[in-house]
Amino acid sequence: MEQLVYLDHAATTPVSSSVLAAMQPFFCDCYGNPSSIYEFSMKSKKALTAARETIASALGCEPSEIYFTSGGSESDNWALRGIAEEMGKKGRHIITTKIEHHAVLNTCKWLEKNGFRVTYVGVDENGIIKMEELRRAVTPDTILISVMAANNEIGTLQPIREIGLFAKQKGIYFHTDAVQAFGHIPIKVNEANVDLLSASAHKFNGPKGVGFLYVRQGVPLPSMIYGGGQERGRRAGTENIPGIVGMGEACREAMAQMKNRAERERYLRDYFIYTVLRNIPYTRVNGSRKQRLPNNVNFSFQFVEGESLLIMLDMQGICASSGSACTAGSMEPSHVLMALGLPEEVVHGSIRFTLGAETTKEEIDFTIKKTKEAVAKLREMSPFF
Ligand SMILES: *Cc1c(COP(=O)(O)O)cnc(C)c1O
Secondary structure (H helix, E strand, O other): OOEEOOOOEEEEOOOOHHHHHHHHHHHHHOOOOOOOHHHHHHHHHHHHHHHHHHHHHHHHOHHHHOOOOOEEHHHHHHHHHHHHHHOOOOHHHHEEOOOOOHHHHHHHHHHHOOOEEEEOOEEEOOOOOHHHHHHOOOOOOOEEOOHHHHHHHOOOEEOOHHHHHHHHHOOOEEEEEOOOOOOOOOOOOOOOOOOOEEEEEEOOOOOOOOOEEEOOOOOOOOOOOOOOHHHHOOOOOOOOOOHHHHHHHHHHHHHHHHHHHHHHHHHHHOOOOOHHHOOOEEEEEEOOOEEOOOOOOEEEOOOOOOOHHHHHHHHHOOOOOOOEEEEEOOOEHHHHHHHHHOOOHHOOEEEEEOOOOOOOOOHHHHHHHOOOOOOHHHHHHHHOO
């Protein structure tokens, strides 16, 4: 393969050179266990504290409210299962949306099997939560509302400030999966009245297998992993120091560059969308054009199989993602795109491109050209076109 055009940053991102450099000393030189008392382990302990402070300052919270985890999935599981366990005596109803990541949806399914009731609130045709439906779903039994800050497939930004305020007024805990949002758009937990927030380092140029859960002071979240007293007794296990240090540096870099980077990505995103809509007929953009992550582009090409298009783009070195997932040999249409009310055949022709800091206009132009060719070829073969 001659060149690689990586347009799948919602799946994962490269580790930046400054993140790698920050992590390097913590493998072979400063490898001390932060729980040890000798001087040698102090460097690990200090690095852990520094990373916690960096992340807390990005969210506008206290360092003691940050708990390091193995990533977004663990943070989501912990928030939902923890609140369910603790609050199960008070109530057994949880509200979420139809378009959450599977880390939330499959945890909700497990909770449903274990005596909880879950309401999955719908979204409008732009992929924004129906606030009226959310308000109506609340019962005296409701203990938790979990709504993602930004969607991983269509990039829509949910009104988390409005939801946070509503949850607070009702005395219900509010969790947000901010894995796609953190490091990309500003989020302050106090402004948004968020009680619990999940994030993952590898979605903002940090390493894989590390993330955090923000837990507001006073929220009664029990431990899910028993063992030693790490993370103030709430999450056992020797800390992933290189990973946490990398996440801290990725956070620092993301905050410093956020404004410029988002501006650049927005420009490329809108150029991409505009040019494709002008040049490829029978195409639609999925998700709100306004309330949208700076780096997300999601198209449906009618009369085209998303998977076939992906394979043709892959042959050109272009990495993207489709709106369908192959499960056990059958094509499972994206639950997010189905929730928009799109017909199944349109969902099957969907493809997501997510841009990153290193994406260039030349790469976008190349991708547009190759997409146009591939779509034309696939439509030629389609009996429906
Ligand atoms: C990637 C992602 C997750 C899972 O994070 P991991 O760190 O890969 O476990 C959860 N939620 C959203 C919205 C994501 O995009």
